Amino acid sequence: MDVPRPLHAIRLQAAWEPPREGVAAWIRRFGRPAGVDAGRTVWLVVVGCRTAAAVFLNGIALPAIVACQPRWAHDITALLRDRNVLEIRADPHVVADVGADREARRPPPTTFGAVRLEIFGGQAS
DSSP states (O other): OOOOOOSEEEEOOSOBBOOOTTOOEEEEEEEOOTTOOTTEEEEEEEESOOSOEEEEETTEEEEEEOTTOSEEEEEOGGGOOSEEEEEEEEOHHHHSOOOSOOSSOBOOOGGGOEEEEEEEESOOO
């Protein structure tokens, strides 16, 4: 099945907060994408995730990512706020080796694949 091309894609590949002691989750904070009106939808997309993972947006559980699923996508339009918190929880062994500096923001583990927001519908700007 062909996936339609989004009007715009926003990569979420940097500025992730690494796991804290005892919590196997990576966190990414982001603002509501500009120009998202009633005629547009925003999808959270993960491509190439090599591990099973739980996904939460603003504390709400989304469908889980299945290990080695080529493309995972979920419409998050109704869940978006002005400020958002995306959390991906995986096997602790996947996220355990983050080094001594747990405060520095960084890309997520490559095991998570590519994470992005895709905006569909309406007229392209």
